[in-house]
Amino acid sequence: MNLLALAWHSLLNRRFTVVMTVVTIALSIALLVMVEQLRTEVREGFYRSVSGTDLIVGARTAPVQLLLYSVFGLGSPTNNVSWSSYRMVADHRSVAWTIPISLGDSHQGYRVTGTTDAFFEHFRYGDSQALGFREGRAFDDLYDVVVGYQVARKLGYAVGDRIAIAHGGGNVSLHEHDDHPFSISGVLAPTGTPVDQSLYISLAAYEAIHTGWRGGVHRPGSGLAPDEARQQREQLVPEAITATLVGLHTRAAVFGLQRELNDYAPEALTAIMPGITLQQLWRITGVAEQVLRIVAALVVITGLLGMLTVLMTTLNERRREMAILRANGARPWQIAALLVFEAGLITVAGIVLGVLIAVGSLVLAAPWVLDTFGLAVGPSLPEAWQLGVLGLIALAGLLVALVPATMAYRRTLTDGMQVRT
């Protein structure tokens, strides 16, 4: 249409202001989209990580805390669960499987998890997916270690590599169990969950490397030599574990068992349903998210008001343009339409650019999320309601344009033959 061509030329003429306005709106949209995408992606990632687990049982602590340290490696456990309590849970008639977890050691900043074969057999993530091996197999020898996908990728490990495991967390450790070199027996396939960010050894191995350690200090001469440990393998049963993941025969039993474990007299335990605890977590983070959302919304409003300001300013400059168009046969609505079209173009360009910026930033932020939460996030297609919000913003842009458009319309009606400058 001819009118659009004119609008386009007029826009090109003011390209600097127009580009700046588009960028302003784009940045505000990017913030909005990023907050939402990151929020949904992280939430989904958290759910994905615990989807196959009915209960998590640990020492008496806050549910959110138990969830965060047992599954996501955030924070550290304050207490352990005794082996006898663990056996009680494992032998319970409602329980189908348990995955015991011992935490505390690390390798190059990655968690080392002491567990059993049950982990490879029963752990489920995402849409009931089982763990798979990218390479090798589960641990067999006492000093075998299985490494998560990201650990192997980041550190360049392959099956057969020998590694040492450090006592305690953190990147730099003073005490390495270097008298106990481990050999990598397998590398897990990627899951996009914290599973990828950990190394796995057997509970017996965990016990072996900790024999002779008391209060974080190694007493020379009191430890187990590797071969000695291999012989005593059957006796290497831990006194306590950090927590256990529990799967039930029927989901229906979950409430009863949870109550039973929380009321367990011999030892103070906490049993949580991961999904429900995540919801508690979202209630906590929800406040911050809400604040972020409000900030993002305000920034979008600021962006639109910025556009209004620019349009109003150009309105004065363009009074001449409008008189010329009008004298040459343009109808007032066409002149108003020029402004609305322009605002629409600016807003839509801003939205598109903003979404692109958000997607780009999310791609850039993905490694950080991976390192911090162990979650593989990526840009996802916006949900319907998000598209709706973007649509509303575009509409708001057009509505904003109605202000200068009406003014332009009125002026062209009263300017007569004058070309005002």
Add this chain to the structure above:
Amino acid sequence: MPADQLLELRDLRFAWRRDHADVIALDAFSLKAGERVFLYGPSGSGKSTLLALIAGLARPDRGGIRFAGTQLEALRGPARDRFRADHVGVIFQQFNLLPWLDVLGNVILPCRFSRLRAERAGSVQQSARQLLAAMDLDQAMWSRKAGDLSVGQQQRAAAARALIGAPELVLADEPTSALDSDRRDAFLGLLFEQVASAGATLLFVSHDTALADRFDRQVSLPEINLAGQAA
């Protein structure tokens, strides 16, 4: 109305605001087809206002404007706009052109808003070129941004635009007042030629009475405008 009357104003009253005094109070004024009329009067006497009424940019409070058989005052806003697009070419005192559009784009502007004029122009582009050439505007200028042209060049391009698609009436509101006398005479000569070849009627407003003799008829607005006399 005689057949050769293009425009006839009757009993016209107009004030820019309801509570203001009339700016225009004309009992009768008419233009014959093909006539070139010089309209003059002191500043503020309502010359531009009268042109706005004739162009349909403003609507009379009372009275009739009959233009080529159509009662303008009876038309609604959009219809008046279409009428102007189809039948009237306009040249302002200055700032005629969209500075960000090239010269050719400016000249064909009326054809964007009027199919009738686009049809009458035949090939719009070619017609624009012919008119620009006829207005003695160097071909090198045609694709330049209008804002780069000198004032005199802009006025000639504006004349070409007013004439494209052969509108019946050309309204020129002091188109020469920004030009020096040599260029003013040249401009007027070219304008007359093209108005004649398009068969258009020219209503030319100026307070520069030195030009008056070159027109078919001279009209002093204060003499016919009762509003001016009262004030």
